[in-house]
Amino acid sequence: MSISSSPTLFTVTRQEPRLVVPAESTPRELKQLSDIDDQEGLQFQVPVIMFYRRNPFMEGEDPVRVIREALAKALVFYYPFAGRLIEGPNRKLLVDCTGEGVLFIEADAEVELDQLGDTILPGCPYMEELLHHVPGSDGILGCPLLLVQVTRFSCGGFTFALRLNHTMSDGVGLVQFLNAIAEFAQGNGLTAPSVLPLWRREILSARKPPQITCLHHEYEQVVDTNNDNNNKHEILRSFFFGPKEIRAIRNHLPPHSNGSTFEVLTACLWRCRTRALTLDSNYPVRVSCLFNGRGLHDLHVPNGYYGNAIAYPATVSKAGKVCTFPLVYALELVRMAKAQVTAEYFRSVADLMVIKGRPMYTVPGSFFVSDVRHLGFNMVDFGWGKPVYGGTAVSFPNVSFCMSFKDGIVVPICLPQGVMERFEEELKTMTDEPLGGSFDDRPFKISSML
Incomplete structure (x- = not known):
């Protein structure tokens, strides 16, 4: 069945985008993407969004502050996300781990989550408001690899919206990164995420010499x-x-x-x-x-x-x-x-x-x-x-x-x-x-x- 709801009018107030950098110094190096990563079909930005209700046990906690600080801690381990893509010989993509950071937007919406109904699903008419397009940020080369926007609702709920350069991660990899942010956000004195990230992109790079052995x-x-x-x-x-x-x-x-x-x-x-x-x-x-x-x-x-x-x-x-x-x-x-x-x-x-x-x-x-x-x-x-x-x-x-x-x-x-x-x-x-x-x-x- 098709899902449809009447859009609700509301105002979103956004702060200026800022860069969130790793909470500690990280290595400055070049990291090569795999030959699965940098194929033409994955060179685009994919948006993800999550809607959260008010939690009375989190009264007084600001989701923007909590997530922004947790993001900075997670980037210490996932520091390639804080870099920029460059192109090497034969159009090979590499991450220049500059530590420049990822884009982060703080926002507030004068609406309650329950008022949005099923419009929160894909095709959401408010996506431009909840994940604002920052001019010049959505290229493949030389642009931030992640854009994050956290929008507080008047009811105490909020959205976490993210735009990912798909060459960096698939869905499993992205959720792994999000869970690292979530673990730091929950505190508990963690000094590292429970699943440590591995680069190892050579695993899915071409053989030498390469040979096509299957029908594609x-x-x-x-x-x-x-x-x-x-x-x-x-x-x-x-x-x-x-x-x-x-x-x-x-x-x-x-x-x-x-x-x-x-x-x-x-x-x-x-x-x-x-x-x-x-x-x-x-x-x-x-x-x-x-x-x-x-x-x-x-x-x-x-x-x-x-x-x-x-x-x-x-x-x-x-x-x-x-x-x-x-x-x-x-x-x-x-x-x-x-x-x-x-x-x-x-x-x-x-x-x-x-x-x-x-x-x-x-x-x-x-x-x-x-x-x-x-x-x-x-x-x-x-x-x-x-x-x-x-x-x-x-x-x-x-x-x-x-x-x-x-x-x-x-x-x-x-x-x-x-x-x-x-x-x-x-x-x-x-x-x-x-x-x-x-x-x-x-x-x-x-x-x-x-």
Whole structure:
């Protein structure tokens, strides 16, 4: 179901942005990013936001002061975040650990958290107020690697909003850093975070000599022959999937069909999105699931590593098949995409970046979905308790995220206006729970469909 709330008018008063530097002196050195880190597709800024309620046990404590001081302490250990990116030979990105600091904004909003309702979810109409764009701060080279804004509400609650240069960390690495800030914010006499950060970016750098050993549909360079939706204004809406909606989607699958909730939901979203785009039946479409390589024992990513350890393998189909075949077809393609990932796949990605000059991922016809429900954004506690909502603040035209909210999952989708209307209609047919099962039980074989 689509989530919508009427925006509430309120005023935000911001102080001038200031730089927060490490609380102690840190090494001045150059640190090289991995070949997974500095690929073209990760050279952008990703915003995250967390909303916190008033906590009577923290009465008299200022969240701005507490978090700013804790941030300075965490930067002693995560000092590369206080540096600036520079470009070396062959466009290789390096962190110049200058200790210049990260941008920090203190703000106050004349509104109570409860007045905002579900507008706190991705697509939040107040994002520019709660995470202010500082002119000249959002470049990749020579700019602060983090922007933080803490905004106090009149009820005693607050928001913690952050913008990260994605080349520095993935979601796991960012949450690790946020938890370090939270541990210092809670005090308890800590002198170091419980998880010590490790740089070790050579783990995910190309081999010598590099060699591409796997098939990488996600980096194929193709010409976009679908111009119908190009250059159209896109809108962002969030969709909530509780137990009822997930159950309804599963009713479109064969009984006892394999597939996690994330896989089933991704298949459904991909199918609805492809139908809404009204593509030519022979137009190639791709689905990619972001995969965290930390669980691959042959990759040897150590505890504390906070760089990008992600890959997004893709499977390809014709749009007509995704639109007309039963949902189980899309589900099997999603599962096939995830099944490709091995330690060798990661090494092949790193090698591909060097051999092919860090290409952009395939954009035309692609849909990327990342499951960030279990990363811990909704668990970061600066002393005021867990956030009401914690996760990514936006979606992108080809990228969506699955995030925890209440008893279900919220997914932001970004599409042109007309396409969005068709998408909502398609999704409604998938999530309206029928009285009986709706599984399309026409006989077919998955192998023949693929």
